[in-house]
Amino acid sequence: ILNMYSMIMWKILQEQDLINKVNQKYLESCEFRNQIVKWLDVTPNIDDLLLTKKRVKNIKARLRWKLVEKNNLEESDNYSKSEMVKIKEEISVLQDNMFQEIYNEQEEYEKLIHLVQNVFPELPFLHPEAGILKYMNSGSLIVSLERNLLNAEPVKELSIKHPVMCSTVQEQKFLLKGYIADTNIETQIIERAAKYHQVWKELKDESCLMQPVFLFLCKSDPIIYLMIPYYAGANLGTLQMTAPLIVQETLKVMKGVARGLCVLHKADIIHGSLHKNNVFALNREQGIVGDFDFTKSESERALSASMTLNGLNLISPELRKGQPPSPASDMYAFACLLYWYLDLVLIAFVCLRSCMLLLKAVSHCPTDAKRTQRKRKMLHPLLSALRGQNLHN
Numbered sequence: 001i002l003n004m005y006s007m008i009m010w011k012i013l014q015e016q017d018l019i020n021k022v023n024q025k026y027l028e029s030c031e032f033r034n035q036i037v038k039w040l041d042v043t044p045n046i047d048d049l050l051l052t053k054k055r056v057k058n059i060k061a062r063l064r065w066k067l068v069e070k071n072n073l074e075e076s077d078n079y080s081k082s083e084m085v086k087i088k089e090e091i092s093v094l095q096d097n098m099f100q101e102i103y104n105e106q107e108e109y110e111k112l113i114h115l116v117q118n119v120f121p122e123l124p125f126l127h128p129e130a131g132i133l134k135y136m137n138s139g140s141l142i143v144s145l146e147r148n149l150l151n152a153e154p155v156k157e158l159s160i161k162h163p164v165m166c167s168t169v170q171e172q173k174f175l176l177k178g179y180i181a182d183t184n185i186e187t188q189i190i191e192r193a194a195k196y197h198q199v200w201k202e203l204k205d206e207s208c209l210m211q212p213v214f215l216f217l218c219k220s221d222p223i224i225y226l227m228i229p230y231y232a233g234a235n236l237g238t239l240q241m242t243a244p245l246i247v248q249e250t251l252k253v254m255k256g257v258a259r260g261l262c263v264l265h266k267a268d269i270i271h272g273s274l275h276k277n278n279v280f281a282l283n284r285e286q287g288i289v290g291d292f293d294f295t296k297s298e299s300e301r302a303l304s305a306s307m308t309l310n311g312l313n314l315i316s317p318e319l320r321k322g323q324p325p326s327p328a329s330d331m332y333a334f335a336c337l338l339y340w341y342l343d344l345v346l347i348a349f350v351c352l353r354s355c356m357l358l359l360k361a362v363s364h365c366p367t368d369a370k371r372t373q374r375k376r377k378m379l380h381p382l383l384s385a386l387r388g389q390n391l392h393n
Helices: 002-041 047-075 081-119 134-139 183-207 237-240 247-267 298-304 325-364 371-390
Strands: 164-169 172-180 214-216 221-228 281-282 287-288
Touching: 047 081, 081 134, 081 164, 183 214, 183 221, 183 247, 214 325, 237 281, 237 325, 247 287, 247 325
Parallel strands: none
Antiparallel strands: 164 172, 172 221, 214 221, 281 287
16 A cells, blocks of 8 residues: 555656646747747837937037137137137037937937847847947947047046046036057956946946946047046045045945945955045035046056055055955955044044134233234134034034
């Protein structure tokens, strides 16, 4: 009886296994049928993308001509201020129109990428002229732009390691960071920038990362330009010299920086280049982690000379021992930045308290009234300056 029972149970299990396999095949067949229906119902069309590209090309041609007119007028003996103002306005309108069409081009690319990923994987090979694969591999970053069309001006104070230029587009300032690259480095730059952009794209402003806007190649020189927002005077190094953050503001900003680093670490990206000029405080409350040098590997970035802060070494002990960069090395640099900034705030607070006590002592000192008044006048500017930073809060 036991043997017969075991044999029956074994047959039942075999039957259940066979039923599960048949059910799985049925579900796969249904999915395949749905995909076939979609494939038959949807006809991929790249005409809208090609038309948008044509409009971009026409606007770029008109913009080039206007820039030539502007240069000719500047060098002409018959210079007319009103004519120059008119040409500059036309150039600004053309630039805005060009960027609007580029945004439209990106939307068309996104529609086609959706088709490639879900219905038509063969689409890039059927229409190589559309450049779908190139756009996908760049993480939706590469666009057809040229530096000389942006009327950009060099920013000398930022052009220490790479050429950096500033351009205004649709009333917003952007930086163009130039990376000199051969074919091998060009591929690495695109891969690193694409991975970074994909992380930003998932969360956008909530990522607390610097937004990479566009990536484009220079036709005349072996230079790749990365376009990013320009947060003038908003990095911690500049703020410390001009208008230091108070403790509450510092904690808000550094909370955003910590979030940005965590987002990068979850995506398996080590920043490796965190320092006072690469951390930004938007509106003195939102912390933003700046981008890094896409020409360098994680190890090269982490061991760069910029990783010092007023004698404080931002390179973690394990890196100095030859170990590879890790999320811990980024957090070490973050902790050093936080310590540095709060330490400066504490020093200023001590100075403020000392000045107040000294002023109080001078006021109660039994000396000549005129001398007391002179001492008070000497101390008041320093006291007012310190109070102006709200450090006593």
